[in-house]
Amino acid sequence: MNFLEERIKRDAVVKAGNILKVDNFLNHQMDVSLLDEIGREFFRRFSHKKVTKILTIEASGIAIAYPVAKEFGVPMIFAKKSKSVNIDGEMYVAEVVSYTHKNLNRIIVSKKFITSEDHVLIIDDFLANGCALDGLIAIVKEAGATVAGLGVAIEKGFQVGGKNLREKGYDLQSIAIVDEMNEADGSIVFRTQK
């Protein structure tokens, strides 16, 4: 097991409805040492790529993207969730269905921060059905920029997001892939990775 799998095994809680609760170290209370290690791991996996920007989505994605941006020495940008109807022409816009909150979010990124010259590494904390990553990819494409890769901390391997994105040819790196989890006994099975 790698460092993140070990931490999940120790501190995560499996809840009904395919919820993996990691709010004591990853997305409510945050362990910055662990996040720094996540940043170094993504750098190790993507350092052969050209990366000019890190893109994530608010809120908890910001804390994953921070150490990655630091490792690469490039700016990070977070897409904002916006309910407002009036989006001026200076924004890239994509629609994202939230699996957790069961609602539709419009996500926006100011056009001035991603140009066709950029090679964008997209980072997020969780991947389940892939809706957030799809939205972020749509924004990078709208900018005419290149998707350098996709990095997520925890992938739910039993949901379709990861499979779909790999089939589309994206270089998707998940530090921990949960293939099975069981609410009854709290057990978690990780996919073996090279």
Place this chain on the structure above:
Amino acid sequence: MNFLEERIKRDAVVKAGNILKVDNFLNHQMDVSLLDEIGREFFRRFSHKKVTKILTIEASGIAIAYPVAKEFGVPMIFAKKSKSVNIDGEMYVAEVVSYTHKNLNRIIVSKKFITSEDHVLIIDDFLANGCALDGLIAIVKEAGATVAGLGVAIEKGFQVGGKNLREKGYDLQSIAIVDEMNEADGSIVFRTQK
């Protein structure tokens, strides 16, 4: 001028309605080197205090709290904005009026992450009327914990938040205090600090 005042002078834009736009380095696109320097500066200003937790509010606060938590070697927690009516008893709740978005947010923090033993340093990116900080202070008090101090990156000194909080006796440290700004010529006047 300190490093943040210099950056504001160089890259911020003064907009109508008392808006200071810093979206190219602080709250949309983010310069992680600058944020690291902000973290070191808050550590310098609060290192004589006992600090066991860093508390901020989503979204852009997370990127300021991250380097502060790293300097202090303690966990960070971000309060979540919640529209949901059903808050179970496991959450501290406070109501916050957003100056920027002109709406009311309920902010929540899980009770398990702040106890009466904690000394909490509250961090945010902006201070204007102080509503967000008031909400975070209310949560720390509800937990029976101690407010170790308040650190904000940019204070709008011409609005009442900073004055009110200092009068209440809080150790409020703002790295840059904007006392005047002028949309017409883009000029910004900073308060002289020791």
